[in-house]
Amino acid sequence: MTADPVATCGASPSVEGRGDRVSVVIPLFNHVPYIGRAIDSVISQTVPAEEIIVIDDGSSDGSADRMRQICAAHPEIIFWSWPNQGAHHALNAGILRATGDYIAILNSDDCFHPDRFAACLEAMRAHPEADLVATAVRFVDADGTPIGNAWYEEAMAFFRANRSLPLALFHGNFLVSTSNFFLRRRIFERVGYFAPLRYAHDLEFVLRLVGAGRGIHFVDVPLLDYRLHGQNTIGKDTWREDSERAAIFAFFLHEQWLRGSLSDPDLVRFVGELERQRLTEPVAHFLGQLGTDGFAAAGRLPRRLALAFLDCQQRLSIDWTQRDLGDPELKRLTEARAAAFGRNAAQEQGARDAEAQAQALRAALDEMAQAKAWFAEQRDAWQRVASDLQAQQQATAAALQEMTRAKEWFAEQRDAWERQARAASEQAESLASRLVALDKLLSEAQTERDRLRADLRELRRRPLIRLLLRLGGVRLPDLPPDPAGPQR
Secondary structure, eight states, X not given: XXXXXXXXXXXXXXXXXXXXXXXXXXXXXXXXXXXXXXXXXXXXXXXXXXXXXXXXXXXXXXXXXXXXXXXXXXXXXXXXXESOOOHHHHHHHHHHHOOSSEEEEOOTTOEEOTTHHHHHHHHHHHOTTEEEEEEEEEEEOTTSOEEOOHHHHHHXXXXXXXXXXXHHHHHOOTTOSGGGOEEETTHHHHHOOOOSOSSOHHHHHHHHHHHTTOEEEEEEEEEEEEEXXXXXXXXXXXXXXXXXXXXXXXXXXXXXXXXXXXXXXXXXXXHHHHHHTTOHHHHHHHHHHTTOXXXXXXXXXXXXXXXXXXXXXXXXXXXXXXXXXXXXXHHHHHHHHHHHHOOOHHHXXXXXXXXXXXXXXXXXXXXXXXXXXHHHHHHHHHHHHHHHHHHHHHHHHHHXXXXXXXXXXXXXXXHHHHHHHHHHHHHHHHHHHHHHHHHHHHHXXXXXXXXXXXXXXXXXXXXXXXXXXXXXXXXXXXXXXXXXXXOO
């Protein structure tokens, strides 16, 4: 539909002769609790904004009335309200209305750090090749209290480790939001404006800048408060958000492929990130719609058959790189958005059914994966049992060999003992024979001794013999004692 005429609370002051004018564009939608704090964070900048442009995109919670109250206190703010046409439409309209050299975007529920403009301008001056400056982000809750965010911390860690901006954006959009965009005004005239996307127009725009070779500088200091609350867009329609990101990734790969800027190692890394997020199949689908069927069919982009693409979108019927979008073009963008994402009740039910089927398929695949893991564990367990049995068999064989060697040794010892026993028996028999002979000699000697004893006794009895012996000086020896005792 045609946009309402711009109704402003005040006109922009003259900015001739300056080269660092900052225009702030704030799309407003149903953020009555937060818009006041957002405006205050702009007004509190140490480097003041040249103009503040607020576009209410058909809020139904009184946000427009709240803005009119704010404008009464700050008549320099440019403000208008129109029927809802999408954040991209409001952003493009505000950028077209802006007159500054730089565009700072702030969503109506976020807040700037007071030094954000000063830091971004300093980065722009230090890096004249940069067309966009972004900073680190601090997450806050609905009350503005800082909170941690594990997803963001992991995404930032990935970026710091890899230093590849497109790969890091595939991994996770660590720039988080259009609120983190501080841009040169002229870049929109060169690469075009925001595409008609519901969830990921920020990601698409940054990747378009990267694909066009434009400079992007990152200040690793948290100068933006991104508010998490119950009305955040992210996470409401995951399948639609994934569909938009898949289309964006496919378009980026397609453009890089056509330019010859996509090397095989880079493609492998990109595909790894797509598979991690289960986006390979929808990206392959969009690549086919972009006329690169051969790109996927050639095997250069692996396909995951287990992933079901839910209600694939039509290829967007706009040129995302067109320039100088005017109000009629905004209407065409809105119509293209409605054509791409509008669905009747039957289509919505079909999408839900497809989602349920996909979840069932993913559950079945998970069960299959678990079963596969279980079988792998069983196989490993049986392999360990078989290995243990083999080790036991080897140990038993070794023990049997040792027993055989012991048996042989005992047999050798037995034979040696038997030989020794036979030799000892022979020696005993020889000794017995000698003992018998000795006994015989002893018996004969005893007989001879007895005879000599008898002869001596006989000589002693004869006086004449004794006299002769005495005369001759011969002394008869004494008789040795009789072993048998004295003779009577």
